[in-house]
Amino acid sequence: MISTLLSRRGGADGAPxxxxxxxxxxxxxxxxxxxxxxxxxxxxxxGVNLVSLAIFSWARIQPAEDVWDFTWLDDIMDLLxxxxxxxxxxxxxxxxxxxxxxxxxxxxxxxxxxxxxxPGARQHWRPTSPVFREHAxxxxxxxxxxxAGHPALVAWHVNNELGCHNVHDYSDDAARAxxxxxxxxxxxxxxxxxxxGTAFWSQRYSDWEQILPPRLAASHPNxxxxxxFKRFSSDALKDHLRAExxxxxxxxxxxxxxxxxxxxxxTKGMNYxxxxxxxxxxxxxxxxxxxxxxRDELSFxxxxxxxxxGGRPWFLMEHSTSAVNWQPVNLAKRPGDLVRDALLHVAxxxxxxxxxxxxxxxxxxxxxxxAMVPHAGPDSELFRTVTGLGATLKAxxxxxxxxxxxxxxxxLYDWDSWWASEQDSHPTTLLDYRQEALDWYSALLAxxxxxxxxxxxxxxHRHQVLIAPVLHVVPADLAKTLTRFVEQGGHLVxxxxxxxxxxxxxxxxxxYPGALRDLLGIRIEEFGPLPAGESVELDDATTGSLWTxxxxxxxxxxxxxxxxxxxxxxxxxxxxxxxxxxxSAAYVSTRLGVxxxxxxLPRLLAPAGVAGELPEDARGRVETAVxxxxxxxxxxxxxxxxxxxxxxxxxxDVLVGVADADGVLTLGPRGVAVLRQPLA
Ligand code: GAL
Numbered sequence: 001m002i003s004t005l006l007s008r009r010g011g012a013d014g015a016p017x018x019x020x021x022x023x024x025x026x027x028x029x030x031x032x033x034x035x036x037x038x039x040x041x042x043x044x045x046x047g048v049n050l051v052s053l054a055i056f057s058w059a060r061i062q063p064a065e066d067v068w069d070f071t072w073l074d075d076i077m078d079l080l081x082x083x084x085x086x087x088x089x090x091x092x093x094x095x096x097x098x099x100x101x102x103x104x105x106x107x108x109x110x111x112x113x114x115x116x117x118x119p120g121a122r123q124h125w126r127p128t129s130p131v132f133r134e135h136a137x138x139x140x141x142x143x144x145x146x147x148a149g150h151p152a153l154v155a156w157h158v159n160n161e162l163g164c165h166n167v168h169d170y171s172d173d174a175a176r177a178x179x180x181x182x183x184x185x186x187x188x189x190x191x192x193x194x195x196x197g198t199a200f201w202s203q204r205y206s207d208w209e210q211i212l213p214p215r216l217a218a219s220h221p222n223x224x225x226x227x228x229f230k231r232f233s234s235d236a237l238k239d240h241l242r243a244e245x246x247x248x249x250x251x252x253x254x255x256x257x258x259x260x261x262x263x264x265x266x267t268k269g270m271n272y273x274x275x276x277x278x279x280x281x282x283x284x285x286x287x288x289x290x291x292x293x294x295r296d297e298l299s300f301x302x303x304x305x306x307x308x309x310g311g312r313p314w315f316l317m318e319h320s321t322s323a324v325n326w327q328p329v330n331l332a333k334r335p336g337d338l339v340r341d342a343l344l345h346v347a348x349x350x351x352x353x354x355x356x357x358x359x360x361x362x363x364x365x366x367x368x369x370x371a372m373v374p375h376a377g378p379d380s381e382l383f384r385t386v387t388g389l390g391a392t393l394k395a396x397x398x399x400x401x402x403x404x405x406x407x408x409x410x411x412l413y414d415w416d417s418w419w420a421s422e423q424d425s426h427p428t429t430l431l432d433y434r435q436e437a438l439d440w441y442s443a444l445l446a447x448x449x450x451x452x453x454x455x456x457x458x459x460x461h462r463h464q465v466l467i468a469p470v471l472h473v474v475p476a477d478l479a480k481t482l483t484r485f486v487e488q489g490g491h492l493v494x495x496x497x498x499x500x501x502x503x504x505x506x507x508x509x510x511x512y513p514g515a516l517r518d519l520l521g522i523r524i525e526e527f528g529p530l531p532a533g534e535s536v537e538l539d540d541a542t543t544g545s546l547w548t549x550x551x552x553x554x555x556x557x558x559x560x561x562x563x564x565x566x567x568x569x570x571x572x573x574x575x576x577x578x579x580x581x582x583x584s585a586a587y588v589s590t591r592l593g594v595x596x597x598x599x600x601l602p603r604l605l606a607p608a609g610v611a612g613e614l615p616e617d618a619r620g621r622v623e624t625a626v627x628x629x630x631x632x633x634x635x636x637x638x639x640x641x642x643x644x645x646x647x648x649x650x651x652x653d654v655l656v657g658v659a660d661a662d663g664v665l666t667l668g669p670r671g672v673a674v675l676r677q678p679l680a
Contacts, residue, residue, distance in 0.1 A: 001256060001281050002315050002351040003400030005154045006049055006086050018400040019049075020393045021352030023085070024372050025318065026051035028076045029060045030361055036076055039359060040083035042378055047390020048085060051358060052317065053077070054143070055090040055160045056122065059097035062139060070146050081152035088258075088317075089153055091143055091244050093136040094160035095122035100135055107132040110171040113216045121365070123165040127236040128177035133243060140244050144251035156252070157317075158244045158259040161285060162237045167269035169233070170213045179208050181232045195504040196224040220425040224505045230419045234271040241278055256280035260317040263305045265289050265297070266434060271415045272308050273455040282309035285318035285356070288341065290331050293594075295640065296442045298341060299623060302348035303441075304413055304453035311404045311452075313351035316342075321355050321382055322370035330368065336670035338385050339392065340638060343656070343672040346396065347625035347636035349404050353393060395655055398676060399634050402627040407450035408610045410463035413437055414456055414471060420505055421472035421497055428529040430546055431497065436469040436591065443597035445640065448612030448619030449605070450626065456481075464608040465491045471498040473505070474515035483519050487581030491608045494520070495588045496547040497527075512549070513587070520587045521555025521578035528569060536567035536590065538574050542599055544590025551576060551589050561586070561603055575600065583607075618647045622667060628679070635675045639667035652677035 003018030023043075028036050043051070054061070054073060062068055080087055101108060101119040107129040109117045117124050125132045136159075147153050186192040189205055198204045203222055205211055214221035214229050245257050260283045261272045276282050284305040288294050305314050321338055323330040333341070342353045360371035372386045418433045437453075444451045452463065456478060460466055466485060471494055474482075479499070486492050499516030501507055508514025512524040528548040530536065535545045540562040551573040553560065558578040564570050577586040584607055592600060605611070612619040614637075622645055623638040635652065639645050647665045657673025659665045665673050 002313050005256070019397040020346065020400050021050045021315065021354065022046075022390055022393050023048045023050040023352075024052070024355040024358040025055055026053050026358040027056065027361070028053075029057055029072065030363070031359065033075075035359070036079055039373075040079055040085065042373060042383075043085055043358070044083055045378075046372065046383070046387045047394055048358075048372075050086040050088055050154065050352070050354070051080065052088040052090060052157050052354065053080075054092045055157065056092075056095050057090070058092045058095060058139060061092055061143075062097065064099055065103070068142060077147065077150055077152045081150070085152070086154035087152040088155045088157045089143070089147055090157040091136075091140045091159060091248070093139055093158075093244065096125050096132065096135070104131045104135075106173075109166045109169040110174075112168070112170050112214065114170070117166070121165070123161075125166060126169045126171050126173050127163075127166065127233070127240050128169065128171075128173040130173070133240070136240075137243060137247060140247045141251070144248050148252045153252070153255060156248045156255055156257045158241055158248075158257060158279075161260055161262055162241060163234075163270045164262060167233050167237060168229075170215050174236070175212050177236060178213050178229065178232050179211050181235060182211060182228065183208060185228070196222050196228075197504075197506065198222070223420075223423050223425060226423055227416075227420055227505050230269070231271070233269060234274065237270060238275050238278060241275065245278065258283045258315060258317075260285050261305070261308070263308065264301045268415070268418055268434070273415065273457050276308050276310070281313075281315055283315040283317040286316065286345070287318075287320055287324055289327070293438060293442055295341070295344070296445055297438060299344055299348065299445070300438050300441045300453065302345045302350065303451075306349035306404050307413070307453040307455055307458055309349065310458065311349070311406070313349050313401060313403065315352040315354070316345045316350040317352070317354050318356040319345070319354075320370050321372055321374075321386060323368070325366050325369040332370075334670075336668070338382075339389050340670040340672055342389055343392070343636070343674075344623075344638055346393075346399065347623075347627075347638060347672075349627065351400050353389070392656055396674060398632070398655065399627060399674070402629040402632070402634055404452065405626040405628040405633060406462040407452040407626075408463060408608070409444060409449060409451040409465045409467065409605070410454045410458075410460060411437055411440055411451050412456065412460070412466060412468040412471060413453050414468075414473065416473040416503065417471050420501060421470050427497075427527045428546065430529075430532060431470070433470050436495065439592075439594045440467050440469055440597055442594045443601055445623055446594065446598045446620045447601055448614050448622070448624070449601075449610060450613065450624055460485055461488065461490065463490070465493065465605055465610055468492065468494045468498060470495055471516075472500050473503060474499045474501075474508070475503040476515070479515040479519070482516065486519060486583040486585050489582035491584050491586070491604075492519070493586045493588065493604050496549060496590060516585070518555070519578070519580060519585045520576065521553060521558035521580070521585070522573070522576055522587055523552045523554045524549045524589075525552075526550055536569070537565040538562045538590075538596075539565045540575075540600070542592050542596035544574065544592060544596070546591035547589070548574070549589035551587070562600070577604070614647065615649050618645055621645045622647060631679055633677045633679055635677060637665065637667060637673045637675070639669060639671045642669045644668050644671070647673075650675055
């Protein structure tokens with residue numbers, strides 16, 4: 001789908017389809033007309049074949065309620081087409097213009113504390129405002145009607161990063177819509193009262209109108225109300241996405257529709273596995289957050305995006321050529337980072353490599369954010385690197401359209417568990433769901449073992465080992481799926497605070513880990529969270545932090561892989577494994593961190609016979625990812641470190657990289673190589 005986007009309009013530059021998309025957000029309205037021609041010329045020079053246009057153009061397109069100005073947009077659409085550059089056209093609804101907010105301040109979002117988020121930045125709209133919806137959809141209809149049939153149009157870009165700043169709105173509109181959503185979910189007030197456990201603290205509702213979003217309260221708001229509000233907030237934005245999409249499909253049925261997700265860092269408000277079903281292809285934005293695991297996090301996010309996309313290729317809509325403008329200290333990328341980061345996304349299934357943005361702004365809040373054409377202009381190291389990347393992506397055309405080859409290990413990433421496990425009034429406030437999952441991923445990278453991030457909507461049976469860190473919410477049917485996975489020969493690994501509650505955030509009684517207790521063959525009567533900075537030693541020389549459990553083994557045959565050596569549970573099991581059916585179920589009762597997990601994993605993976613694929617001396621130093629089409633396998637090798645790494649003994653055509661006469665591929669610091677291997 002993505003790799004053929006450009007050929008849909010006839011491949012004006014004559015390149016063979018399919019191919020990888022290369023481009024950026026393009027904001028020509030920030031520049032005089034004279035710059036546009038240079039832009040198109042430089043885009044061609046860099047190998048750019050697609051730009052996203054009109055993302056923040058509402059005020060320019062509709063300067064007043066009944067005034068429309070498309071002339072400038074017609075002009076740039078035509079110019080881009082003449083230059084052989086396709087357009088991912090935004091519906092332009094991301095940032096409402098001042099005339100709209102002045103006339104209708106009731107579209108502005110409200111925080112849990114009751115503060116209004118005023119205009120002056122962007123995305124200041126309530127997902128549930130009927131007034132905003134009406135104006136936004138009017139604009140979408142105008143855009144779709146105007147550009148239906150325009151030869152530059154290759155895809156629709158709904159809004160922009162839906163929920164980036166406005167996912168949780170506590171306004172009266174939100175309250176009304178929340179009640180409707182709850183009526184739909186529960187049908188009766190009795191069912192809602194049961195699900196929310198309102199017998200607690202005198203919270204029983206006797207009328208739907210009494211229900212509010214979890215606004216700032218005297219103490220912890222009802223946990224199920226909080227969890228449902230998270231679900232509702234994601235659904236409210238999804239509803240907006242569907243409303244825009246309906247108009248686009250009505251007027252331009254042949255043009256695919258996407259919206260850019262933010263699978264990165266701590267962005268957790270939008271349930272993307274659920275949204276993915278609403279669009280024609282998945283798009284993602286990713287920015288590096290500098291830190292010790294920053295490129296592991298990039299790989300993790302790209303991998304998770306692939307999981308959300310069902311292993312099919314996806315579209316990297318934004319990342320940065322160098323520094324961003326919104327971190328406390330905005331670090332420039334080092335030599336090699338730009339190309340390595342881009343190709344790491346491709347390794348994990350991206351068929352498009354796009355940046356924010358094409359030309360660095362001279363004014364506005366993002367003037368210090370890097371771009372493909374920096375303030376220094378095209379005579380710059382950065383633009384030369386950008387052009388080099390364009391050539392590399394062209395060399396990688398054969399990869400376009402290929403899907404991910406299932407890895408032996410799956411890591412289950414679950415939005416409900418993410419949302420619920422980090423709520424307030426819990427045994428600890430220190431738990432970080434994403435970090436725990438990332439640590440397991442980093443440990444697998446350190447061992448040179450490929451893993452796929454998967455969601456509960458994916459086919460879990462594709463993996464020999466399934467790691468489910470902090471799988472906190474386990475509805476009865478998920479418990480059954482995991483039991484079947486183990487019975488049929490799969491090896492499950494889960495951790496502390498897993499299996500604890502059902503979909504209503506009600507505890508599974510009888511001892512922890514509730515829904516997974518029998519499968520794991522253990523029973524825990526009380527949690528033992530650790531204060532910040534405290535740790536316990538295990539007898540396998542690893543160290544636990546954050547959490548411990550008093551684990552009792554209940555099922556015969558359950559092995560104890562490690563015991564606590566220090567702390568209140570000294571001598572008791574810390575890591576267990578129960579052989580069950582044709583597989584096994586293991587439990588890790590503490591937070592081991594990357595180092596501890598790396599040391600434990602070989603023992604957890606042994607029953608499945610899973611080990612690293614690269615020669616021993618390259619394992620852990622080089623990340624591998626594999627894509628596959630009907631005839632070939634594409635092996636991506638990414639140097640994770642600062643030292644050159646020679647990789648021996650691999651065969652295939654070298655699409656990126658250089659092999660010496662003996663076939664040794666040497667990856668320079670942050671270097672990438674790609675091999676094409678025929679499928680037997
Ligand atoms: C994204 C956004 C872009 C730009 C970028 C800067 O959140 O979609 O418009 O602001 O961040 O990093």
